[in-house]
Amino acid sequence: MEINLLLTAKRLELTEQLIHSETAGGIMVIKNVPARTYLAVTTKQWRLLQLFRQPHTVPRLLETIIEERQCPPLGEYYELILKAVRAGVLVEAGHSSTVVAATNWSVALRPQKLRFAIWTLLLVGLVLTVALRPVLPASALQAAISLAIMVVAYVLGTAFAASMLRGAGGEVYPTRRNWIDLVDVCMLPPADQRVILLGPVTVMAAATGVVTWRDPEWSFFPFVALMFQLRPVLRGAVGRIFRAAADPRTSDAEHAFLFPPNRTPGQRWRMLWASLASLTTWKEIGYGIGWTIALGYFVGVLTDVPPWTLAFWQTRGPWLLASLVGSLVLLNAIYLGSEFYLYARERAIARHETLRQFHRRWFKRKKLATTSEARMRAVVRAPLFRHLSLPIQNDIAELMRPHTLGPWRLLQPADEPMTHVSLILSGKVGVYRTSRTGRRALVQVLNEDEVVGLHAAADPSDPNFVYRTLTPVVLLQLEWEQAEQLILSQTSKDMLINLVQKLPFLARIRLCQNWHMQAIQRFAELSLIQDFRANEVMLQEGDYSKSFFILMEGDARVTKRGKLYNRMNSGSFFGEIGLLQNSRANAQVTAGEGARILSIQRRDFLRFVAHNYSVALELERVSSRRLGRPIFPLSPENFETI
Secondary structure, X not given: OOHHHHOOOOEEEEOOOEEEOOOEOOEEEEEEOXXXXXXXXXXXXXXXXXXXXXXXXXXHHHHHHHHOOOOOOHHHHHHHHHHHHHOOOEEEOXXXXXXXOOOOOOOOOOHHHHHHHHHHHHHHHHHHHHHHOOOOOOOHXXXXXXXXXXXXXXXXXXXXXXXXXXXXXOOOEEOOOOOEEOHHHHHXXXXXXXXXXXXXXXXXXXXXXXXXXXXXXXXXXXXXHHHHHOOOOOOOHHHHXXXXXXXXXXXXHHOOOOOHHHOOHHHXXXXXXXXXXXXXXXXXHHHHHHHHHHHHHXXXXXXXXXXXXXXXXXXXXXXXXXXXXXXXXXHHHHHHHHHHHHHXXXXXXXXXXXXXXXXXXXXXXXXXXXXXXXXXXXXXXXXXXXXXXXXXXXHHHHHOEEEEEOOOOEOOOOOOOXXXXXXXXXXXXXXXXXXXOOOEEEXXXXXXXXXXXXXXXXXXXXXXXXXXXXXXXXXXXXXXXXXXXXXXXXXXXXXXXXXXXXXXXXXXXXXXXXXXHHHXXXXXXXXXXXXXXXOOEEEOOOOXXXXXXXXXXXXXXXXXXOXXXXXEOOOOEEOHHHHHHOOEOOOXXXXXXXXXXXXXXXXXXXXXXXXXXXXXXXXXXXXXXXXXXXXXXXXXXXXXXX
16 A cells, blocks of 8 residues: 555545444444455544545545535544555445445344343353363373364354354355454444353353263363453453443544554553543453463363362462463563554664764765765756756756864854855755844755855845854855856746745655755745745734744744743744634734744645645644643634634
């Protein structure tokens, strides 16, 4: 499954021949009948999927549900789409699902009519097993008979459950080994599921009890199979019964994540705390403890140390208690260890590039290759030069000369025109704007593969820029006259502004740190630079926002009902909450001295966010933190009715 392509470009539609179960615990199960695939969803998620009755791309549908104020949390939205595609509920437009034929199972039994008999038979089998106690086989013949009884009981139990499944209206499907699969039980009400899932266990328990009464040496393998069927983990029957009857239940979009941004330590911890808050989890834990004690009891029985004697508890009691406590401690240690490993691994990956760049800038700058091949690679990497033709790129690479400077050095004296245009091979360069009072303010930080010296050409209305190194730098320099001929004459004014002013600014701010470079470039193309006078209102409290704003230079004041609420500096943004929630602004933003912003209109903003899921997730995260509550889904107090 190509996730990026699926979530950006492919047109998806709801497949035909879908049915759904009744809602239980807030969850219904959607079944693709031909493909025999299933998806557990909430009623809200099902309504969202039904919007795909007409083919849509995932971004287009996201735009629609944001406009209509129906957007769920974005991680849930993308996870639901991926799970629906995997389950065959959503298919690519014009495609169909592979057909899996059901078994022609002719025997049909009504599970509710057999409920009392099943519970009675189960209890009788368990009582006989506990009272008469299985014994290890004394010979190979007894072991073979015991194994044969287990196989027959398993086959009969599975066939019995299949008959009840068929009688309840479900389908019986073949497995790869030409046996039967009871997966369709998930389409039934919890009461029917409980009875059907107990069917194989009941038959095995009855067989174990009867053979223990008839000949205890035959009961070993049926008993082992019974304990395995009653296991508290690995999709045991009892655990499935607990989860089928849970209220509330969890949908498939809330666990076992396919969407990579959902697979984070924080998300896993939230899932853990949510499960610990569920009564079903504690029922499963309690049952697991009981199953472990029962297993220890029968181990004592099979080893000829009766569990009702003092000798058993003196010899086996400490071992049993240590096994129980040790297993719980081990499970917790494994979980915490895996979580710590994943967290440390993610942090190490995040820090590795930073440390690598630091080492390269401060300790390896003299070893950087500046051959013609290295210069050509640097030119091709630079966004400003990438649009130029290959011959011009070759000319630039041939004419550039390496130049090294230490930290905190001016690239040219103040108030003097630029004599060179430079490409940063290694290091950081600060871009300062000189105000009328002579004060210099840092407006940009340029990094590797960015160009120094063209800001005045991109912004001729206020060309007072000074460049200063912030670390040791290695530059590839081009004479100004050569730059005019090879670069400025081949580059439009809009492209120069996008790649010299907007792109380096966006790439360094916190909002865009996790964006793909193509997304940053696209945002630069869509946005406009606007200048504001001091005390001019940028966003009026109570108005519907028509744009998204990022403060590029200067500062701004945020006020609520006339009271100062916050101050914003370069890199801060506002207006996104009103656009995402289709609501009125709950604060006023007023420009400070020298305020300059990047703005993007509502329609372009929503389309951009919908087509870049990493951008959408980042905006959701920071906006929710700013609001103090999740921005999605919306509740009535989040907005005023238009």
